[in-house]
Amino acid sequence: VPGGRRRGRLQTPHGEVRTPAVVAVAPHGAVPALSSDELRACGVQALMVDTLDLALRPGIETVRRLGGLHHFLGWDGPTIAECALPTVSGQDDASGEAPRSRRASGQRSRVLQLDDGGVVFTSHVDGARVRLSPEQAVLDQIALGADVLTTLAVGEGAGNRRARESAVERWMDWLERSVANAEAMRLLVALPPALMETQPSFHQHIARFEVAGYLWQSSGTEAPFLDWSGLPPARIRFARGIPDLEDMEREIELGFDLLACEFPIRDARRGRVYTAGGPMDLLHPDLAERFEPLDQACACEVCRTFTQAYLHHLFAAEELLGYRLAAIHNLTWVCRLVRDARTA
Ligand SMILES: [Zn+2]
Numbered sequence: 001v002p003g004g005r006r007r008g009r010l011q012t013p014h015g016e017v018r019t020p021a022v023v024a025v026a027p028h029g030a031v032p033a034l035s036s037d038e039l040r041a042c043g044v045q046a047l048m049v050d051t052l053d054l055a056l057r058p059g060i061e062t063v064r065r066l067g068g069l070h071h072f073l074g075w076d077g078p079t080i081a082e083c084a085l086p087t088v089s090g091q092d093d094a095s096g097e098a099p100r101s102r103r104a105s106g107q108r109s110r111v112l113q114l115d116d117g118g119v120v121f122t123s124h125v126d127g128a129r130v131r132l133s134p135e136q137a138v139l140d141q142i143a144l145g146a147d148v149l150t151t152l153a154v155g156e157g158a159g160n161r162r163a164r165e166s167a168v169e170r171w172m173d174w175l176e177r178s179v180a181n182a183e184a185m186r187l188l189v190a191l192p193p194a195l196m197e198t199q200p201s202f203h204q205h206i207a208r209f210e211v212a213g214y215l216w217q218s219s220g221t222e223a224p225f226l227d228w229s230g231l232p233p234a235r236i237r238f239a240r241g242i243p244d245l246e247d248m249e250r251e252i253e254l255g256f257d258l259l260a261c262e263f264p265i266r267d268a269r270r271g272r273v274y275t276a277g278g279p280m281d282l283l284h285p286d287l288a289e290r291f292e293p294l295d296q297a298c299a300c301e302v303c304r305t306f307t308q309a310y311l312h313h314l315f316a317a318e319e320l321l322g323y324r325l326a327a328i329h330n331l332t333w334v335c336r337l338v339r340d341a342r343t344a
Contacts, residue, residue, distance in 0.1 A: 006255050007342055010236055012078040012147035014070060017045045019257035020342055022335050023080060023238075025265075027053055029073055032265050033324045034331070036075045041301065042328060043335030046078040048260055051141050051150075052085070052109070052132070056125045060140045068145030080188070080258075081146035082215070082240070083137045085121060085154050086111055111154060116170060119154055134174040138181045150215055151178040153190035167192070172205055179209055188215045188238055203230025217241050218251065228255055245274065248334065252341045264334050268326035271315045274333040280308075282326060287312035300332035 010017040024031045024044045031039060031047070039047070054063060063072045069079055086109055113120040118133035137152035152174060159167075171192055179187060189211050206214075213236025228237070238258040239251040248259055267273070271282035275295040280287075290308040302311075302325045314322030 004255055005253055005341065006237075006257060008257055010078070010148075010257070012046075014076060014078045014147050015045075017078050017258070018342060019236075020252050020338050021045045021258055022331075022338050023048045023258050023260045024331065025260050025262045026073070028057075029054055031331075032269075032327070033320075034265075034327055036073070038328060039075070039331070040077075042331040043339060044077075044331065046080060046258070047073070047075055048080040048082055049073075049144075049146065051081045051083045051137065051144065051146075053124075054144065055140055056123045056130070060143050064143050064145070070145060078148070079146045080148040080150070080238075081141040081144060082150045083132075083141070083152045083190070085109070085119060085152070114154055114170075116173065119152070134177045135181045138178050138187070142182060147186070148188060148212060149182055149186050150188045151175055151190050153192055168202065168205075175206070175209065179211065184209065184211050187211045188213050188236065190215045191217070203227065207231050212236055213238060213257070215240055216256070218243070218247060245334065245337070249337070249341075252338065259338065261331075261334055264330035265327050268330045269323055271322075271326065273311075273326050273329055282308075282311050282315040282322070284312070294329055295333075298329065298333065298336075300329050302326075302329040302332075 006020070008019045010019060010021075022044060023046045024034075024039055024042075026047045027050045029049055031044075034042075049069065051060075054060065063069060066072050069081075070076055073079075109124040110122045111119055112122060112129065118131060118136070120129055120131045122128070123130050132152065134152045138149055141149040153171065175189060189206060189209065191206075191214050207230055214231065215238045218239050218241045236258060237256045238260065239254075239256040240260045242248050242251060242259055242261055242263060244263050248261060248263075251259055264274075267279070273280050273282060273294055276297060280294065287308045290312075292308060293303040293306065294308060294311065295303055306325060311322060311325060313319075314325070
């Protein structure tokens with residue numbers, strides 16, 4: 001296993017994150033259905049927002065005028081901004097989740113054009129064409145007031161040797177331009193998995209930039225080949241796109257410090273909750289008469305208060321409370337797992 005499990009601390013202007021840590025994903029400025037107090041109670045230490053999403057709605061300037069990201073969200077803890085674009089080169093969403101799935105009900109954002117100046121994509125809000133440069137992406141995140149920023153990266157890399165080389169060149173150019181526009185020690189570099197796999201010398205290129213750390217898009221299907229040996233150990237390693245509990249535990253063993261987790265909420269929505277005996281389907285009819293909590297050992301508000309029978313009833317009735325309670329339990333569950341990994 002390259003790397004191995006690590007333990008550390010990330011200092012931000014809005015407090016410290018003890019790592020490894022779960023980062024709750026708030027794409028539209030919210031972790032679906034949960035308030036800041038609830039996130040805290042679950043054990044969440046940091047939130048990640050999608051800069052492009054907030055730029056399209058309500059607008060960067062609006063958030064800034066309303067007092068900045070923390071004020072706007074009602075969250076006073078650490079925040080991480082990302083700039084997630086869909087992949088190009090025919091890899092568009094082949095894996096369903098990576099690199100970002102938009103709300104199922106809305107339009108999907110689509111990259112139309114990629115050149116040295118930046119990227120042109122369609123807005124998932126209204127379909128409008130939006131142009132974004134790597135510089136502007138960083139400036140937008142600074143204007144939002146996020147604690148940790150992420151470089152703009154487009155998931156290209158498929159194709160022949162020449163195409164890969166030009167993708168590396170563009171990526172390096174964008175990185176230099178991003179670093180020039182931000183305090184580099186607040187910046188996470190979004191690593192392009194396809195390029196790292198095909199260009200072994202890639203690590204040396206990026207190791208020379210003094211940045212806060214690296215954002216890695218998990219492939220989700222198998223443990224990614226990620227050789228940390230060429231990268232400075234004191235920098236944050238952030239895994240994105242983690243599909244499930246198993247992968248989350250694998251990423252911790254691979255030496256990741258921050259783990260962006262959407263799957264606990266996604267699972268909760270379809271009535272899938274975590275227990276010591278494995279995942280439980282809240283719609284299963286056997287639960288109708290079970291008067292014990294989801295998990296005897298779980299200390300979350302849901303397990304302290306409600307029975308499996310009640311949660312089953314809420315899901316059968318499609319009552320919104322059911323989704324919220326399942327989300328609170330699942331998020332608490334993953335935060336506890338990661339905390340145990342931290343203190344073990
Ligand atoms: Zn619980």
